[in-house]
Amino acid sequence: MSDASLQPDGPGRRALLWLRETPIIALIVLLVALVALLEYLSPGIVNERWIGNTVKFAIPLAMLAACQTLTMYTGGIDLSAAAVATITGFVMATLVPHFGQGWGIFIALVPAVLIGLLNGFGVAICRVHPLIMTLGSGLIGIGCLQVYQRYTIATGSEVAPVLEWLGTGRTRSVPNALFLFVPFAAFVFFVQNRTGFGRMLYAAGANERAARLSGLRPWQLYFALYVLVALIAGVTGLLYAGIIRTTSLSLADPLLLPSVAAAVIGGTSIFGGRGSYAGTIVGALILTVLGTLLTLLQMPEGARRIIFGGIILLVTAIYVRLTDNG
Amino acid sequence: MRRFLARHYWVTGLAVLFVLMLGLTRIIQPGFGISGLESVTRAALPYAFATAAMSITIIAGGIELSVASMMAVGGTLSAVLMAKWGVAGTVPALLVVMLAGAAMGAVNGVAVVLSRVPDIVVTLAMMYVWGGVALLILNGPGGTATPWLRELILGQVPLPGLRWLPQAALVMAVVIGGIWWSLRRSKLGLSIYAIGSDQTAAFRSGVAVGPTRVAAYAIGGMLAALGGLSLTLSTGVGEPIPGPYLMASVAAAVLGGVALTGGIGGILGPVIAVFILRLARLDLTLMSVDPNVTTIVEGTIMAVVVMIGGLVALREKRR
Numbered sequence: 001m002s003d004a005s006l007q008p009d010g011p012g013r014r015a016l017l018w019l020r021e022t023p024i025i026a027l028i029v030l031l032v033a034l035v036a037l038l039e040y041l042s043p044g045i046v047n048e049r050w051i052g053n054t055v056k057f058a059i060p061l062a063m064l065a066a067c068q069t070l071t072m073y074t075g076g077i078d079l080s081a082a083a084v085a086t087i088t089g090f091v092m093a094t095l096v097p098h099f100g101q102g103w104g105i106f107i108a109l110v111p112a113v114l115i116g117l118l119n120g121f122g123v124a125i126c127r128v129h130p131l132i133m134t135l136g137s138g139l140i141g142i143g144c145l146q147v148y149q150r151y152t153i154a155t156g157s158e159v160a161p162v163l164e165w166l167g168t169g170r171t172r173s174v175p176n177a178l179f180l181f182v183p184f185a186a187f188v189f190f191v192q193n194r195t196g197f198g199r200m201l202y203a204a205g206a207n208e209r210a211a212r213l214s215g216l217r218p219w220q221l222y223f224a225l226y227v228l229v230a231l232i233a234g235v236t237g238l239l240y241a242g243i244i245r246t247t248s249l250s251l252a253d254p255l256l257l258p259s260v261a262a263a264v265i266g267g268t269s270i271f272g273g274r275g276s277y278a279g280t281i282v283g284a285l286i287l288t289v290l291g292t293l294l295t296l297l298q299m300p301e302g303a304r305r306i307i308f309g310g311i312i313l314l315v316t317a318i319y320v321r322l323t324d325n326g
Numbered sequence: 327m328r329r330f331l332a333r334h335y336w337v338t339g340l341a342v343l344f345v346l347m348l349g350l351t352r353i354i355q356p357g358f359g360i361s362g363l364e365s366v367t368r369a370a371l372p373y374a375f376a377t378a379a380m381s382i383t384i385i386a387g388g389i390e391l392s393v394a395s396m397m398a399v400g401g402t403l404s405a406v407l408m409a410k411w412g413v414a415g416t417v418p419a420l421l422v423v424m425l426a427g428a429a430m431g432a433v434n435g436v437a438v439v440l441s442r443v444p445d446i447v448v449t450l451a452m453m454y455v456w457g458g459v460a461l462l463i464l465n466g467p468g469g470t471a472t473p474w475l476r477e478l479i480l481g482q483v484p485l486p487g488l489r490w491l492p493q494a495a496l497v498m499a500v501v502i503g504g505i506w507w508s509l510r511r512s513k514l515g516l517s518i519y520a521i522g523s524d525q526t527a528a529f530r531s532g533v534a535v536g537p538t539r540v541a542a543y544a545i546g547g548m549l550a551a552l553g554g555l556s557l558t559l560s561t562g563v564g565e566p567i568p569g570p571y572l573m574a575s576v577a578a579a580v581l582g583g584v585a586l587t588g589g590i591g592g593i594l595g596p597v598i599a600v601f602i603l604r605l606a607r608l609d610l611t612l613m614s615v616d617p618n619v620t621t622i623v624e625g626t627i628m629a630v631v632v633m634i635g636g637l638v639a640l641r642e643k644r645r
Contacts, residue, residue, distance in 0.1 A: 126634075309451040
């Protein structure tokens with residue numbers, strides 16, 4: 001930084017340092033700028049209803065991105081999250097007509113836990129790279145779901161009404177999904193900031209050897225982490241089925257890569273040890289607003305994808321510069 | 327012989343497994359012969375290119391998540407160009423496709439080097455970008471493939487003594503093998519392995535890390551575009567929606583002995599792994615297993631292989 005305004009004690013330098021310390025400010029500024037651009041392009045679009053819809057669709061993305069965020073703290077990633085969400089949503093819809101809402105939802109989370117255990121076993125015991133392990137387990141899970149579907153195709157399916165209420169309903173124009181998301185986000189913040197488990201996640205990601213020498217047992221941590229993350233993905237699938245009001249074999253697939261992107265844009269390092277769920281939430285909102293913006297511009301699908309990818313790359317590149325280059 | 331086995335135990339094991347799989351296929355389907363081998367090889371061709379592209383980027387210490395999207399670009403571009411330029415313009419079209427592939431890969435590589443964002447994130451973003459480019463080239467399946475080029479990967483080699491060998495296998499050996507062989511004999515190849523195994527050490531030994539990385543991605547991109555071309559040749563139309571090549575290529579590369587940490591692996595192992603995975607799929611289909619169960623079995627093979635690989639690596643580390 002040879003710029004004159006960026007002298008050690010200059011105001012520019014201090015502003016830069018402050019930005020580096022609190023990168024979430026930059027993200028919020030970006031989010032506001034995107035919303036302003038949207039309002040400029042199509043005056044009057046930003047109203048109560050639009051905000052409610054944006055929040056509603058950002059919530060499942062933010063929840064699925066929690067899976068990516070938590071695993072990224074340890075330098076991992078969870079590519080089976082979308083598969084787990086799809087399976088849970090689908091199984092729930094097929095079980096509800098037989099067992100009622102409560103049991104249907106409860107039993108539907110069993111496959112999620114099973115996949116979590118499989119991931120945990122692979123990552124913790126066999127030390128397989130999480131990327132590969134979760135890729136494989138997601139593939140296995142979807143295969144099992146396809147077989148399962150053939151046996152239940154005649155029995156009919158129904159999304160639990162309580163989930164539809166949660167997914168599509170509004171209470172005084174506030175989407176009901178927030179009733180699930182606010183406690184959920186509070187839980188994630190509590191876990192990452194206030195529990196030993198959360199600290200261990202950061203520690204294992206920053207330097208696993210040092211963490212081990214300080215008495216951490218990585219295998220226990222990874223096992224717990226991947227089961228927890230699979231449960232989160234399962235709950236996301238339940239909510240998403242409620243929002244979409246139907247289930248399919250590729251229910252949550254379109255959310256997988258955006259969930260990784262949301263975590264990365266939110267400033268979570270994919271190498272582990274750094275990040276916060278707050279950034280991820282803003283990242284999910286940015287991606288949702290960006291999606292609306294690109295739809296509004298009425299560009300061909302191809303151009304939209306190019307811009308989407310380009311912006312993810314640009315934001316992360318700026319972010320890395322901002323936080324690393326000192 | 328013993329030293330060879332000690333050095334290449336993984337590839338040797340894969341080759342034995344491959345032969346066993348061939349035998350198994352023959353037992354399941356006694357009619358499985360030259361023509362069966364030919365169709366398996368033709369189906370494996372795009373996978374082999376994708377896996378080669380994936381392997382070289384992983385060996386260079388990165389990963390190429392946009393491989394399937396670049397294949398879609400290569401496939402649509404070649405179909406459109408061959409339709410537009412006709413039979414006479416096929417060779418220039420081929421060159422353009424290869425150049426476009428190398429350019430796409432180079433863009434990925436430059437983005438990785440300049441942005442300092444992890445490879446996995448950059449190529450994830452580029453997956454959208456190249457997927458979008460493919461959709462701009464062709465909005466739906468379209469274009470054509472030049473007949474003589476299509477016949478190049480069809481049937482057996484018309485030479486005495488080689489009439490059992492599928493042409494697709496020959497193409498695979500000449501193109502992938504040729505690129506790989508010249509790479510292994512060059513300084514660039516050595517540099518790619520060097521930056522993959524230890525970037526700092528490579529830098530201190532005088533390797534230009536950035537350009538080497540870009541070169542590795544460019545070669546990967548070219549291989550991916552060729553994979554897309556081979557897909558167009560086998561179906562006859564260009565398809566803008568990326569196929570299932572990302573997962574399959576990572577699985578084949580890992581099964582083939584390429585270490586995800588970079589710097590370790592070759593091309594023979596991954597290509598044999600592609601054949602093993604294709605044969606496994608064929609066997610399950612021949613046994614009239616539900617195709618969905620086939621997906622489960624494939625996923626399980628992949629998971630079990632990497633788990634065993636992980637345990638073996640762990641054991642060697644402890645020793």
